[in-house]
Amino acid sequence: MRRRYPLHLHISTLFLGLILVVCAVLGGIGYKLSRDLLEASASDLTTRIGRQALAEMQHLIEPAEMATRLLSLQRLTGASSLSERLDSLEFLRQALDSSAALSSLYVGYANGDFFLFGRIGHGSESEASRVPAGATYVVQSIENTAGDVRGHFLYFDAALRKLRDDLRPDYAAAYDPRQRPWYTQGLASSTQIKTPPYLFFSSGKVGTTLANRAADGRSVVGADILLHTLGQTLAGQKATPGSQMVLVNSQGYALAHEEHSRLLLSSVASDGRPSLARIDQLGVPALVPLLETVRNMAGTATRTLRVEAGGSIWRASVSPLRLEGVPPLYLVAAIPEDELMAGALKLIHHSALATLAVLLCTIPLTWLLARSISRSLGSLANEAEAIRHFEFSQPINVESSIKEVGQLALTMDQMKRTIRRFLDISHAVAAEQNFDRLLPRLLGDTLSxxxxxxxxxxxxxxxxxxxxxxxxxxxxxxxxxxxxxxxxxxxxxxxxxxxxxxxxxxxxxxxxxxxxxxxxxxxxxxxxxxxxxxxxxxxxxxxxxxxxxxxxxxxxxxxxxxxxxxxxxxxxxxKALIKAQKDLFEAFIQLIAAAIDAKSPYTGGHCARVPELTKMLARAACAADSGPYRDFQLSEDDWEAVHVAAWLHDCGKVTTPEYVVDKATKLETIHDRLHEVRTRFEVLKRDAQIACLQAIANGDNAQSARQRLAVEWQQIDDDFAFVAACNEGGEYMPPESIDRLQAIARRTWLRTLDDRIGISQEEKLRKAATPAATLPVVEPLLADRPEHRIARPARDGLADDDPRGFRMPVPALLYNRGELYNLSVGRGTLSEEERYKINEHIVQTLIMLWQLPFPRHLKHVPDIAGGHHEKMDGSGYPRRLRGDEMNPLARMMAIADIFEALTAIDRPYKKGKTLSEAIAIMSRMQQEQHIDADLFALFLRSGVYLDYARAFMRPEQIDAVDIDRVLGRR
Structure with a gap:
């Protein structure tokens, strides 16, 4: 039985076979025509370039010829003095500007006078060093009056304003126009003459001279054309990057080339002057074979030829350049054949690729077209299968000439769109995290x-x-x-x-x-x-x-x-439940922060102001368009993390005892123990008074006894005043003060009452560590007693290899309330143990925050909140992190925490500093690598410090700050 094939296979085979035949025929014809066109266009292109270059040369030289003829008719040719000749400067400038190839115009007079007007930059290097700044034109003048020859160089700017007049006797002595070839030939000819190209005397550059005898026959007008301008013109006519174009004379000497340095040979002629290079001496292999062609031209029409040199094929042409009054010049052009035909070859290549692309595109299109004609019902079955798998990315576009199939396709497409729209809206609504944005999104999608x-x-x-x-x-x-x-x-x-x-x-x-x-x-x-x-x-x-x-x-x-x-x-x-939970969480955060601020007047509103300043600095970093933070950006989740971390950055302070935070004097605990010490001094004074009265009663001289009493009382008062002063604390405690404290402490007083009754159970336990003394007992006036030393629980210690990363030195004792120990504190009022207790709040902050089950987008909250006491050099606490180990937001919070503490006005123990004072302190801190120098610069340059000051500081605190001086002009 004959095998049968589907209809779409027959249609596809027929169409593909037809397309292959048509593409093969078109490709063969296109290739042959392109090859013939390339071969014909190569010769035409070189000829056309020669003609264009010739026309351009004539276009440049003809204005110079006309300018010379016109100048021969001007009154300048009959002027007898420099001042009269200067009256023609405007005409000379216009004539000079008429041709880019024209470098100077001049007149030689029968009496030896000479007047030249030219552009600056066409003279020798020695002359260029004498040109004043701003000069555009130069006038070279020689005046011969009764044997007195004067030479002048006058410099003018672009507006013909004279800049300087140099007297040049050397020039007048060395130059006589009447002896120059252009003068003698021009004077002898009734028509315009042109000299063969030569090296100019003044500039050492290749050029030619045009000359006309004046109308009165007593002077000759000349013009210089520098052929290096023709070299620039030749460079502009290059057909391809590798093309070579050169202007030569009939002997083959190069007169103009795009690289002027090639025209002069390094060796010099017999007269000591540089000589022109021949075409075969230019260092271009393709031009070497053309020397004989040039010599054999004899003024004939343009010749084209194919040259092989240096392993490459070149298309060359030699075109005569017929200029009136001089032997013929020749324009030689050589173009690499591979560059010349690159465009055509590229066109052939692209055509082949296009044909291949058409084939590649046509094959699947033909296949799909055939299948769509015969299998529209199969396509609908596939679409139904896609719907079953929840694939709704593409609409149903099945068309058929069968009416029922078309209706079925339309119905399925509408069903698919409805399901897809429902799912899209559900996903979009479910993905929206912000409740306030969810409401308009929900309504808008429903409306759509x-x-x-x-x-x-x-x-x-x-x-x-x-x-x-x-x-x-x-x-x-x-x-x-x-x-x-x-x-x-x-x-x-x-x-x-x-x-x-x-x-x-x-x-x-x-x-x-x-x-x-x-x-x-x-x-x-x-x-x-x-x-x-x-x-x-x-x-x-x-x-x-x-x-x-x-x-x-x-x-x-x-x-x-x-x-x-x-x-x-x-x-x-x-989303409403999530919003309610977030609102509750936010309320707890602010409740904790408010409780910390309310707990002690020594913190004031610190926990509320630091978040504002941290966010201000973070916004400035996001807005930075330069510097280290130009790429810094925060997402909405990041901003939430900043907000939570900033409000909870001191949450560990809830564990810090108030009497430590509020400790205003060295002996203060729950109360100031100075009052107890004062009572002991009072006892000493009463003991001294009793001793005085007993001495008088025993027969001593009353007046002497009272004098001794007064001296002793004064000493006791002085000692107590000294102890009270030490109790207040300060920036420094000198060694002599420590010695005096110890001397005062050695004084004794008599205690007759039991000190172990009426006290707390905890204090009784501490006193029980030592046996009770028999009353009455003599005790030192100031003492560090065993019960003053409160042991640190084992759970409060930090190991050297603490797994949480804490690297803080921990004092051996939890508290040391020794009287002499506390009075001897060198700086401030806090002992080492109490200062650790203050600093420990950041440890507790981290421990508390690590225990909270933060969602993923808030996982960095502990690091941000717990890093604001770290320093850039790694000397901070509690983990001794270096700057590159800290979260950038933690570094921002460190600056905010310090600036707020320095400028706060609601602390009872200090006065808020002015802007300049606070910034000066922070400047030293950034120099000592305590805070981020880049962030500190951003803090100042962005104006964040000033915005915060206007919002939270008193007007009298806001003074001028020289940011450049503070930052050292970073």
Whole structure:
């Protein structure tokens, strides 16, 4: 039985075979025509380039010829003095500017006078060094008056303003125009003469001279044309980058080339002057064979030839350049054949690629076309399979000449679009994290999906529906303020939908428009509406949507809106719960921060101000368009992390005892123990008084006894005043003060009362460590007693290899309340143990934050909050992180924490510093690598410090700051 094949295979084979035959025929014809065209165009192109170059040369020289003829008729030729000749400068400038090849115009007189007007830059190098700044033109003058020969060089700017007049006797002595060839030949000829190209006397450059005898026959006008300008013109005529063009004379000597340095041979002629190079001495292999061609030209028409040199094929042409009055010159052009034909070869290559691309594109298109003709039903089956797998990325575009197949394809496409739109809206709503942005997104997507023209989203609160968002179909907010609705009086349509718990569509009555507030909102005249209740998983009302349409809503659209509203309600409920949790979390954060600030007046409003300053600096870093932070940006999640970390950066202070934070004197604990010490001094004074009275009673001289008492009392008062002064604390405690304290401490007093009654159980336990003394007992005036030493619990210690990374030296004792020990504190009022307790708040901050189950986007909160006491050089605490190990936001918070502490005005123990004082301190800190120098510079240059000062500091604190001086002009 004969094997059968599908129709689409027959169609594909026929079309592909036909395409292959047509492409093969067209490709063969195109290749042959392109090859013939390239061979013909190569010769034509070299000839055309020669003609264009010849025309350009003639175009440059002809204005110079005309300028020379006109100048021979001017009064300048008869002027007898320099001043008269200078009157013609404007004419000379215009004549000089008429040709780019013209370098100078001059007149030689019968009496030996000479007047030249030329451009600056065409003289010798020695002359160029004498030119004043701003000079554009030069006048060279020789005047011969009664045997007195004077030479002048006059320099002028572009506006012909004289800049300088140099007297040049050397020039006048060395130059006589009457002896120059151009003068003798021009004087002898009634027509314009041209000299063969030669090296100019003044500049050592190749050029030619034009000359005309003046009308009165007593002077000769000349013009110099530098052939290096022709070299520039030749360079502009190059057909390809590797082309070579050179102007030669009939002997083959090169007169103009794009590289002027090639024209002069390094060796010199017999007269000591440089000589011109021949065409075969230019260092271009392709030009060497053309020397004989040039010599054999004899003024004939352009000749083209093919040259092989240096392993390459060149297309060359030699064109005569016929100039009146001089032997013929020749323009030689040589073009590499591979460059000349590169464009055509590229065209052939592209044509072949295009043909291949057409084939590659045609094969699948032909195959798809054949399959679409014969298998439209199969395509619909595939589309149904895609829908079953939830693949909705492509619409159904199946077309068929069969009516039923076309209708089926249209119905399936509409079904696919509906499902895809439903899923897209559900995914978009579920992905939106911000509750305030979710509401307009939810309403806008519903309007788009339902083809409604406007709508309002209400949120349920108690027995009311409050309008949250009102939008038109283009996404713009509706004008006016819509009223809240009572659940029992929302209008017939919305009441019916709420009662049924399902979407309802009906014409919108005029009374409903007024009751719902649509008239005030200036909505278009829309006559139909869809009311959609939003119910959560427990079938509780969380809100409602009212959609306005211009026409009645069909059942399919109403069903779609009903299905969409269910998913929207669930998402709305979820996002509302998330928002409520975030709000609660935010309230806890601010509650903790407020409690810390309220706990001690020594912190003031620190926990509330540091977040503001940190965010200000972070915004400045995001806005930076240069410097190390030009690429720094924060996402919405990052900003939330900054906010949480900044508000919780000192949360560990809740564990710091108030009496440590508030300790204002060295002996202060719960109370200031100086009062107890004062009582001991009072006892000493009473003991001294009793001893005095006893001495008098025993017969001593009363006056002497009282004098001794007064001296002793004065000493006791002085000692107590010294102890009280030490108790206040300061920046430095000198060794002699420590010695005096120890001497005072050695004084004794008599205690007659038991010190172990009426005290706390904890203090009794500490005193029980030593046996009780027998009363009365003599004790030192100031003492470091065993019960003053409070042991540190083992859980409070930090190992050297602490797994959390803490690297803080921990004092052996939890507290040392020894009186002499505390009074001997060298700086401030805090002992080593108390200072550690203050610093330990950052350890507790990290421990507390590490224990919180932060979501992924807030996982860096502990590092940000717990790093603001670290330093760039690694000497900070608690983990001794270096700058490159710190989160950039932690470095920002460090600056904010320091600046706020320095300038705060609500601390009872200090006065807030001025801007200049605070910034000077922070400048030293950045020099000592305590804070980030780049961030500190950004803090100043962005003006963050000033914005914060205006918001949180007193006017008298805000003074001028020289930022450049502070930053050392970074």
């Amino acid at each position: 999906a339902s083809a409604a023209h406007a709508g309002v989203l209400y949120l349920a609160e108690g027995q009311q529906l409050n309008p949250a968002v009102a939008l038109s179909a283009d996404g713009s907010p509706l004008a006016g303020r819509l009223p809240s609705l009572t659940l029992t009086a929302c209008g017939p349509l919305l009441d019916a939908a709420l009662a049924a718990g399902a979407a309802r569509a009906a014409p919108l009555e005029p009374g409903d428009r007024s009751r719902l507030g649509f008239a005030a909102a200036e909505l278009p005249d829309l006559s139909h509406a869809i009311a959609v209740p939003l119910l959560n998983r427990q079938a509780e009302l969380v809100g409602a949507m009212l959609l306005l349409c211009a026409t009645a809503t069909d059942d399919s659209r109403l069903s779609f809106v009903q299905a969409l509203s269910g998913a929207a309600a669930v998402s709305l409920e979820s």
